[in-house]
Amino acid sequence: MNQEFTMVEINYWAIAPLLVVVAGALIGVLVEAFVARASRHNVQLGVGLVTYLAALVVLLAKSRTEHGLTMGGSVVIDGPSVFLMAVILCFALLSLLVMAERFGGPAADAFTPMGAATPGSDLERSAESAGWGTTEAVPLMMISVVGMMLFVSSGDLLTMFVALEVLSLPLYVLTGLARRRRLLSQEAALKYFLLGSFSSAFFLFGAALLYGYAGSVDIARIALAIGAASPVLDGLLLPGVALVLIGLLFKVGAVPFHAWTPDAYQGAPTPVTGFMAAATKIAAFGAILRLAYVGLSGNRWDWEPALIAIAALTMVIGAVMTVTQTDVKRLLAYSSIAHAGFILVAVMSFDVTGVSGAMFYLVCYGFTTIAAFALVTLVRHEGSEATDLSQWAGLGRRSPVVAGAFAICLLAFAGIPLTSGFTAKFAAFAPAISHGGAAGAWLVVIGVLASAVTAYVYFRIIVTMFFEEGAGDVVAITPSTLTTIAIAIGLVLTILLGVLPGPVLEAATQSAQFLR
Amino acid sequence: MTPVYTLAAAQVVTEVQPTVDASGAASWAWLLVALPLLGAAIILLGGRSANRWGPTLANVMSWGAFGLGAAILIEMLGRAGDERAQSLHLWQWFTGGSFEVNAGMLVDQLSISFVMLVTFVGSLIHVYSLGYMEHDPDKGRFFGYLNLFIAAMLTLVLADSYVLLFLGWEGVGLASYLLIGFWYQRSDYASAANKAFIVNRVGDMALAIGIAMMFVTFGSADYSTVHGGAAGAPEWALTAIGLLLLGAACGKSAQFPLQSWLGDAMAGPTPVSALIHAATMVTAGVYLIVRSNAIFDLAPTARLVVTIVGAITLLLGAFIGMAKDDIKKALAASTMSQIGYMMLAAGLGPVGYVFAIFHLLTHGFFKAGMFLGAGSVMHAMNDQVNMRRFGRLSGVLKHTWWTFGLGWLAIIGFPGLSGWWSKDKIIEAAFVGEGWQPWVFGLVTMLGAGLTAFYMSRLFFMTFHGSGKRWTEDVHPHESPLVMTVPMMILAVGSLALGAILTAVKFPEWLAPVTNGGHLEHHEPVLAIPAIQILTFVLMAAGVFVAWRLYWKADVPVVAPEGSALTQAARTDFYQDDVNEAVFVGPLMTTATGLVEADDQIVDGGARNLGDGVAGLSRVLRRAQTGFVRSYALTMLAGVVAVLGALWVMN
Known part of the structure; x- marks a missing residue:
């Protein structure tokens, strides 16, 4: 083929936030190489905070108004992508504050002193006694954030795949960096990596099938091709759609592609778990929304039943599995699965209010989740995290503030009024009732029942914390200002979004229109 | 002898007195509530240290409210007749869909009468409490509650809607509960408080349903809409609302069949019994009925039930009063009986409304005075309340004796004293009408006068006179300090002269615009007025004479005799609890x-x-x-x- 090469138009202001975070990540790598070990932690923290804040400022000041396709249609800057990028940056900022916590003394930090050292080896011990820390977590996280931001704004399947890998690979590494229970952490990282690769393969295979069907990986072109309906290659469409969606559903932890979630959540350093739960979910749902509403809505009647079944299954299994969990982090993992199901209910309404409902839900869930996992890092038994639920008995008497804050998070997860959980569930379920037809109504019924089951679990934890006698050696340690700020912001927003959801809901509604 | 007034609704002209926007002193009417409320908040939040400065602050706030009330009254007296009722809009309270509730005040002749009664008697009792509660370790809390009560009671009478009235209604209930159980360390006192609270819930429930019915019928619950729209509402709705309001009044005013709590409420400190359970709060039911006259005028059935309830309670209270040996419980029974008079009068309709309020005001003075006297006696007698252990206290407690004596003469309706002016009017009004009603109600009120004379004389003679001192050995009676006796003296002056004064200034005519559409018609009783007066006087004299024979001349046994079946029944409040x-x-x-x-x-x-x-x-x-x-x-x-x-x- 003799096609002349034309350079693509790039609107640099539109992609400036992405570039800022890329630059920050690269600077972070250089810091890792050139700055003395002693001051690395603070420098990395500064670089990270400045990067996220700068990206947020650029995004809100300039890119917000630069709606359009750029980089040859690979990147789409529109309402949802700007809204979701801004939220991802906020979550990254909060997570960074939690990750930067260094307790010092016997209370361990979240990260291993040396990720490359064999667990229990002399090398690890000497690194620990030298006081080293895994400061590379900060640039790793920034790279992941780049992937997430690109994920929600990618205009074609290949960019989406690249973004998927960019966001996933650093997360695999981060998962394996927990300080305590190193083997469990490394095992979790490996599982996450293997299953993630497995799902990436499905996504890629699906993308290839869709390319075969439409002759393009461009989401808009695929939509056009579905509208034109060529009967010859029809056989490629449905498997392609299914496989691409499965790849994405893996990332949100939808049943039956959820098996990695509890293991990875449990093994990862707790601040990373909070970040994964909040930010990965929002990125993956951003991609799902774009694909489902822009690219594949033309034949949604064909694949919708499968997604409805998956949504129902996700809510039920996620909720039921929380009942028998004995580990806080695993419990929150299953809870996140159930929440993914609730958000899918909003997605399945196929209405613009469904987009805003899902986005609002993701905002509410993310802030509460980051605060909840940050609170988990504070509960300690002889210096290391006490994640077994039996150890939390009586915590409300010994550390009423931490237990009370965690109780607020649980009430929000349960969807109790005056917390963000209630307004979020309302925002997610209302469009399903009004636009989702009979299937939407049934999904809402299942969702409410599943909520009731999870509410039982959350209340049981509250009862355990406040009304049961426990061993006195599990206490909540006092965090530094940074973590306190992160927790406070998360809790305040949890209450605020429950009492005054108006402004954020309004912003989500105004940002809900995809650019086609 | 031709009855002019008939019970047929069609002939009753309902006029709601128009209001003007509040100006002058009345625009500060919100301070009447705000002052004591602020006092209560400061004192109750002040904790232990409030024991030192709380009593003074509470007195200042209460007298402050009285001063402002007096200023409003004086200004109102100077106004033209059609500008006396003033409304004061405060703020929009809440809205829900199509209806909204505004918080506002109605300052008219009726509410200002109550303001004066509540703040003046209330302030006197604040002063009296300075002496009575002097040694109580928790007196700060006590005065905080007293101020809270004043604030709630003023909210109740100043409200311009039934919703705001309900707030005050619940507020006085709360204050009453807190004060009955003030000495909550004693479990029988605490359960008395609970009993009062729970019995009142029944009435409050009726009021809440009544307000809901107003919303359904009129779309609003403010006085102007409800009363203005009453003429256009179906009679069954008005009857239902009227009966619900009566239910509320029965709870708050201890009327049959919700009267059982008042006797137990005497567990509270005596100043509380004087203020809340004699002079003010228990009369709120009468206020509610009179305030709702526009509804009752058009609901003759509901009004008849009000009259019957009043008549039953009037006799019931009198019988209970005859049997009780506990001085406070006998006074409580008398309160019940006197409020029965007021209810009966209120149920008579336009002929009775103003006299119900008239009697309410005079009763507020002489009954509060007698309660304070009883408190003074208890103070002297080591907190004993059994009248069989008193006797011949007149010599020791001089001031208490003469102040109590004036109250006694007032309540039995001795000619010229306060009670005579107001009670005789009720008896005359009860004889107005046609058919069986005037004869039944008239004779009941007349009989009640005789019974009142007997049981009050019994109480007075057993306590202050008699053939001997039946004191227990450890008591050494002494007169109370001036801080307690001066309020009693002031109230005694009220017992003596208030009736005459209010008659002289034409109080009924002044009040008439609120209750009777502006004009007080004179109705001819079925029995000639001189005949009624003479018969009443004879019955009263007979009552006093019998009491004199039994409780002054004869020896009063220290242990109560078994008595007849009626006495036994009356002692147990006619088995109300059972x-x-x-x-x-x-x-x-x-x-x-x-x-x-x-x-x-x-x-x-x-x-x-x-x-x-x-x-x-x-x-x-x-x-x-x-x-x-x-x-x-x-x-x-x-x-x-x-x-x-x-x-x-x-x-």
Whole structure:
């Protein structure tokens, strides 16, 4: 083929936030190489905070108004992508504050002193006694954030795949960096990596099938091709759609592609778990929304039943599995699965209010989740995290503030009024009732029942914390200002979004229109 | 002898007095509530240190409210007749859909009369309490509650809607509860407080339903809309609202059949009994009926029920008063009986409204005075209340004796004193009408006058006179300090002269615009007025004479004789507690026990089984989470195959 090469138009202001975070990540790598070990932690923290804040400022000041396709249609800057990028940056900022916590003394930090050292080896011990820390977590996280931001704004399947890998690979590494229970952490990282690769393969295979069907990986072109309906290659469409969606559903932890979630959540350093739960979910749902509403809505009647079944299954299994969990982090993992199901209910309404409902839900869930996992890092038994639920008995008497804050998070997860959980569930379920037809109504019924089951679990934890006698050696340690700020912001927003959801809901509604 | 007034609704012209926007002193009417409320807040939040400065602050706030009330009254007296009723809009309270509730005040002749009664008697009792509660370790709290009561009572009478009235209504209930149980360390006092509270709930429920019915019928619950629209509402609705309001009044004013709590309420400190359970709060029911005159004018059935309830309570209270040996409980029974008079008068309609309020005001003075006297006696007698252990106290407690004596003469209706002016008017009004009603109600009120004379004389003679001192050995009676006796003297002046003064200034005519559409018509009783007056006087004299024979001339046994069946019944409040127990509490408890059982077995059982089911399912599903990455991958693959297979089959 003799096609002349034309350079693509790039609107640099539109992609400036992405570039800022890329630059920050690269600077972070250089810091890792050139700055003395002693001051690395603070420098990395500064670089990270400045990067996220700068990206947020650029995004809100300039890119917000630069709606359009750029980089040859690979990147789409529109309402949802700007809204979701801004939220991802906020979550990254909060997570960074939690990750930067260094307790010092016997209370361990979240990260291993040396990720490359064999667990229990002399090398690890000497690194620990030298006081080293895994400061590379900060640039790793920034790279992941780049992937997430690109994920929600990618205009074609290949960019989406690249973004998927960019966001996933650093997360695999981060998962394996927990300080305590190193083997469990490394095992979790490996599982996450293997299953993630497995799902990436499905996504890629699906993308290839869709390319075969439409002759393009461009989401808009695929939509056009579905509208034109060529009967010859029809056989490629449905498997392609299914496989691409499965790849994405893996990332949100939808049943039956959820098996990695509890293991990875449990093994990862707790601040990373909070970040994964909040930010990965929002990125993956951003991609799902774009694909489902822009690219594949033309034949949604064909694949919708499968997604409805998956949504129902996700809510039920996620909720039921929380009942028998004995580990806080695993419990929150299953809870996140159930929440993914609730958000899918909003997605399945196929209405613009469904987009805003899902986005609002993701905002509410993310802030509460980051605060909840940050609170988990504070509960300690002889210096290391006490994640077994039996150890939390009586915590409300010994550390009423931490237990009370965690109780607020649980009430929000349960969807109790005056917390963000209630307004979020309302925002997610209302469009399903009004636009989702009979299937939407049934999904809402299942969702409410599943909520009731999870509410039982959350209340049981509250009862355990406040009304049961426990061993006195599990206490909540006092965090530094940074973590306190992160927790406070998360809790305040949890209450605020429950009492005054108006402004954020309004912003989500105004940002809900995809650019086609 | 031709009755002019008939009970037929069609002939009653209902006019709601128009209001003007509040100006001058009345625009500060909100301070009447705000001052004592602020005092209560400061004192109750002040903790222990409030014991030092709280009593003074409470007095300042209460007298402040009185001063402002007096200023409003004086200004109102100077206004033209059609500008006396003033409304003061405060703020929009809440809205819900199509209806809104505004918080506002109505300052008119009726409410300002109550303001004066509440703040003046209330302030006197504040002063008296300085002496009475001097040694109480918790007096700060006491004065905080007193101020809270004043604030709530003023809210009740100044409200311009039934909703705001309800707020005050509940507020006085709360203050009453807190004050009855003020010495909550004694469990019988605490349960007396609970009893008062629970019995009042019944009435409050009726009021709440009544207000809801107003919203349904009129779309609003402010006085102007409800009273203005009453003429256009169906009679059955007005009757229902009227009966619900009566139910509320029965609870608050201890009328039959909700009277059982008042006797127990005497557990509170005596100044509280004087203020709340004699002079002010218990009369709120009468206020409610009179304030709602526009409704009752058009609902003759409801009004007749009001009259009957009043008549029953009037006799019931009198009989109970004859049998009680506890000085405070005898006074409480008398209060019940006197409020029965007021209710009866209010139920008579336009002929009775103003006299109900008239009697309410005079009663507020002489009954408060007598309660304070009783408190003074208790103060002297080591807190004893058994009148069989008193006797011949007149010599020792000089001031208490003469102030109490004036109250006694006032309540029995001795010509010229306060009670005579107001009670005789009620008796005359009761004789107005046609058919059986004037004869029944008239004779009941007349009989009541005789009974009142007997039981009050019995109380007075047993306490202050008699053939001998029946004191227990350890008492050394002494007169109370001036801080207590001066309020009693002021109230005694009221007992003496208030009736005459109010008659002289034409109080009934002044009040008439609120209750009677502006004009007070004179109606001819079925019996000539001089005949009524003479008969009443004869009955009163007979009552006093019998009491004199039995309780002054004869020896009063220290231990109460067994007495007749009637006496025994009256001593136990006519078995009211047993009736309540059998009719309400028992069946309710049985139902509750049954429901608890059903809840345990059916609801909880179902929930438990459901919970077990979910947990079991969870345990089964959990086995799939093996921890082996190969099985996870297999699950995923199975899922992919299932999705693809399903889509393939469906399409």
